[in-house]
Amino acid sequence: xxASERGDAARVLVRNASKWYGNVVAVNDISFDLGPGVTxxxxxxxxxxxxxxxxIAGFLEPSSGDVEVNGQGSWRxxxxxxxxxxxxxxxxxxPFLTGREFVRLNAVLHELPFVDAATEQxxxxxxxxxxQDERIGTYSKGMRQRIKVAGALVHDPSVLLxxxxxxGMDPTQRLKMIDLLRxxxxxxxxxxxxxxxxxxxxxxxxxxxxxxSGRLAASGNFRExxxxxxxxxxxxxxxxxxxxxxxxxxxxxxxVSGVQxxxxxxxxxxxxxxxxxxxxxxxxxxxxIGLRExxxxxxxxxxxxxxxxxx
Amino acid sequence: MNPRxxxxxxxxxxxxxxxxxxxxxxxxxxxxxxxxxxxxxLEQADVGATDALNFTGVLMATMVLSVLLPLASLIxxxxxxxxxxxxGTLAYSLAKPTARWRLVVTxxxxxxxxxxxxxxxxxxxxxxxxxxxPAHPIVRGFSVGVTVAxxxxxxxxxxxxxxTRRALILGLLYVIGWEGSLSRLFAGTRTLSVREYATSLxxxxxxxxxxxxxxxxxxxxxxxxxxxxxxxxxMTLAITRLRSLELVEEI
Numbered sequence: 001x002x003a004s005e006r007g008d009a010a011r012v013l014v015r016n017a018s019k020w021y022g023n024v025v026a027v028n029d030i031s032f033d034l035g036p037g038v039t040x041x042x043x044x045x046x047x048x049x050x051x052x053x054x055x056i057a058g059f060l061e062p063s064s065g066d067v068e069v070n071g072q073g074s075w076r077x078x079x080x081x082x083x084x085x086x087x088x089x090x091x092x093x094x095p096f097l098t099g100r101e102f103v104r105l106n107a108v109l110h111e112l113p114f115v116d117a118a119t120e121q122x123x124x125x126x127x128x129x130x131x132q133d134e135r136i137g138t139y140s141k142g143m144r145q146r147i148k149v150a151g152a153l154v155h156d157p158s159v160l161l162x163x164x165x166x167x168g169m170d171p172t173q174r175l176k177m178i179d180l181l182r183x184x185x186x187x188x189x190x191x192x193x194x195x196x197x198x199x200x201x202x203x204x205x206x207x208x209x210x211x212x213s214g215r216l217a218a219s220g221n222f223r224e225x226x227x228x229x230x231x232x233x234x235x236x237x238x239x240x241x242x243x244x245x246x247x248x249x250x251x252x253x254x255x256v257s258g259v260q261x262x263x264x265x266x267x268x269x270x271x272x273x274x275x276x277x278x279x280x281x282x283x284x285x286x287x288x289i290g291l292r293e294x295x296x297x298x299x300x301x302x303x304x305x306x307x308x309x310x311x
Numbered sequence: 312m313n314p315r316x317x318x319x320x321x322x323x324x325x326x327x328x329x330x331x332x333x334x335x336x337x338x339x340x341x342x343x344x345x346x347x348x349x350x351x352x353l354e355q356a357d358v359g360a361t362d363a364l365n366f367t368g369v370l371m372a373t374m375v376l377s378v379l380l381p382l383a384s385l386i387x388x389x390x391x392x393x394x395x396x397x398x399g400t401l402a403y404s405l406a407k408p409t410a411r412w413r414l415v416v417t418x419x420x421x422x423x424x425x426x427x428x429x430x431x432x433x434x435x436x437x438x439x440x441x442x443x444x445p446a447h448p449i450v451r452g453f454s455v456g457v458t459v460a461x462x463x464x465x466x467x468x469x470x471x472x473x474x475t476r477r478a479l480i481l482g483l484l485y486v487i488g489w490e491g492s493l494s495r496l497f498a499g500t501r502t503l504s505v506r507e508y509a510t511s512l513x514x515x516x517x518x519x520x521x522x523x524x525x526x527x528x529x530x531x532x533x534x535x536x537x538x539x540x541x542x543x544x545x546m547t548l549a550i551t552r553l554r555s556l557e558l559v560e561e562i
Contacts (some may be wrong), residue, residue: 021559057406059558076554078408086406090399096326108319109407151403 009035010070010083010158010190012056017065019051026051028214029065034192038185040205040222041194048214049194050089053161056192057086069159082110085152089163089194091144095137099128099147102136103154110155122154123147127176141168149177153184160184162193166200178204198226233257234273235297238280239265241290249287255279267297316409317417323404324421327394328387336386340379340429344370345436352440364449367441371434371453376460376509380430381486384461387425388468389478391418392553396472402558411553415469415546422465423458430457452517456509463505463541470549473556501529505541508534 012034019027027048041049054060055067058074058081066073069080094102103122107115123132126146131139136147145168152160160181166174181204185191195201201208201222208225210218218225240246243266247259250268255275260267270276273296284291329337351366392415395401404414431454438450472478494504501507507529515531527534 054558059402059405061555061557078405078410081406081408084406086402088399088402090402092398092400093403094323094327094400096330097323105319105323106403106407108315109404109409111313111316111408 008070010188011035011068012159012190012192013066013068014052014056015066015068017052017055017062017067019048019055019060020063025214027055030211030214030216031065032209032216032219034190034207036185036188036190037207038181038191038193038205039207039209040201041192041209041211042196042198042201042225043194043211043217044196047196047211049196049211050163051214052211053163053192053194057084057161082155083158085155085157085160087145087148087152087160087162087165089167091141091168093136093144093148095135098133098135099123099139099143099150100132102147103132103150106151107154112155118154118156122150125153125180126150142170142173145169146173146177149180158188159190160192162191164195165193166195166197174200175203202226232272234270234276236268236270236276236280237265237293237295237297238268238291239293240284241292242287245287246284246289249283249289250280253279253283265293312413317413320404320409320414320417321421324391324418325425328390328421328425333386336383337425337429340383341433341436343379344375344433345440347374348437348440363441367438367447367449370437370441371449371513372510375430375434375453375457376506376513377491379433380426380457380460380509381464381490381506383426383429384422384464385468385479385482385486387422387429388419388465389472389482391422391465391469391472393469393472393476393478396556397476399558405556405558412550415549415553419462419466419469419546419549422469423461426461426465427458430461449513449517452513452515455516456513459512459538460505460509463508463538463545466542466545466549467505470545470552473549473552498528501527502533502537505538508538508541512538 012032014030014032017027017030018025030052041052043049051060055062056069056074058067058069058077061075068074070083072080074080074084097105100119100123104115104119107118107122112118120129123129126149128143128146128150131143136144139147145165149162149165152162162181166177169177181191181193193205205222208218208220208222209216210225218228238246243261243264247261247266247268250256250259255271256268256279257271258269268276268280280294281291283289347370348367351370355362392401395404434450434453434457435445438447439445442450444450468478468482471482475481489500490504490506494500494507507527510527511529511531511534514527529537
């Protein structure tokens with residue numbers, strides 16, 4: 001009997017899970033316990049997010065540790081798929097099927113009693129009713145993403161796993177998908193999705209798991225993680241009309257931890273982005289110095305994640 | 312057990328196998344034996360019954376059993392699951408509560424069906440052109456032999472595709488190296504050759520009408536038992552492997 005049939009809350013439990021291929025460690029001793037709601041898996045490309053989702057989906061055997069979905073081990077256990085819906089990242093679908101045929105195929109393979117009604121409902125949920133009879137081969141990237149979501153939702157799973165689900169969607173489609181997933185989460189579904197874009201989490205995920213180099217770098221509330229990312233030390237390259245005078249003026253600011261004069265510009269180490277963003281124009285104005293260029297020097301996602309790992 | 316699952320999987324696999332212009336191979340395989348038979352009849356204005364029989368036997372044993380059948384089985388057997396593994400769409404079939412043996416059996420069934428559709432009509436047409444009888448014992452014999460061999464080849468190549476991404480190349484090496492050469496050179500290896508099983512069974516059903524040089528030294532009963540054993544082993548391997556198949560590419 002499944003968790004939802006028993007009336008238990010859906011759960012995804014990952015306990016000290018690792019996955020390695022020879023000498024390459026893809027996932028390193030990760031643990032978390034997820035209940036109903038939306039959780040975002042955030043990390044740069046190659047961080048191990050997809051491997052982690054595959055472990056939860058039962059597509060990979062953990063090298064060590066346990067992965068459970070609704071109290072059942074996910075590896076070599078096809079029964080869990082009654083409770084799990086999966087949206088893979090790869091775009092490859094069956095191009096010769098229409099959208100409706102694809103969703104219907106999923107419904108049949110799940111042995112649903114009312115295949116046509118479930119298909120209709122799922123296609124409608126992703127707003128593809130008008131295009132359901134067109135071949136998937138003619139679909140745009142965003143439409144393919146949506147039809148994959150419909151296929152994953154057709155059996156009303158209690159756990160939904162999505163790998164980079166917003167890839168290729170335009171802003172309107174994104175908002176609709178976000179609404180759909182939020183509504184699903186409010187009905188008690190566990191939704192886990194991966195992304196390497198922080199802003200994708202903004203409207204959707206309350207909880208965030210940050211994965212870097214196969215390790216869980218941070219976990220918790222989205223706003224808290226975002227604050228950590230925003231308030232971390234930043235480095236800026238600044239070019240002004242008088243670099244030397246601006247450098248000495250900035251040294252007196254609490255939001256600045258160091259200034260280094262370079263050839264034609266200066267490199268400023270700021271304690272936090274928002275405080276520095278306020279202080280810099282103020283100081284420049286007070287000393288009547290013109291600002292020519294202000295560029296963040298360490299805004300790559302990797303540097304942000306590395307900071308979180310070190311924090 | 313809901314047979315709709317098997318039907319849906321079979322329909323999907325059929326479209327996967329015969330899509331992407333693979334039906335051209337189907338036409339080619341079906342057209343070759345009757346075409347060669349037609350050339351023979353055209354060449355020999357007055358074809359004797361023995362000549363026609365000998366020619367049909369040689370045509371079936373060399374062109375069909377040794378070349379067309381293993382190649383068609385290789386393509387359909389290796390691609391029945393291999394194509395979905397390759398393009399990542401197997402995740403959609405595996406993320407279902409369907410027992411893995413049902414998936415394997417359905418895929419093998421469809422691969423065998425596609426192979427037979429590719430081979431059998433050509434055999435019957437060739438029999439009709441050369442022997443003036445599409446239901447001649449020799450044609451019936453080879454039809455059975457081809458069916459048994461298609462089941463074994465398809466199961467084997469499907470199992471192979473679950474172990475390696477290079478199933479087509481390795482399968483081709485097997486067909487050329489083992490079935491085409493080694494199993495003919497050494498008597499001991501014949502008990503491990505699908506082509507020998509097919510020839511032995513064809514011969515027994517044809518009532519010993521195969522030309523002497525084509526006949527198999529393998530007793531039909533041995534061929535039956537060896538075929539059953541090989542089928543059992545390969546099917547077990549395929550099911551066991553699919554149960555613990557890791558989808559290493561993106562899900």
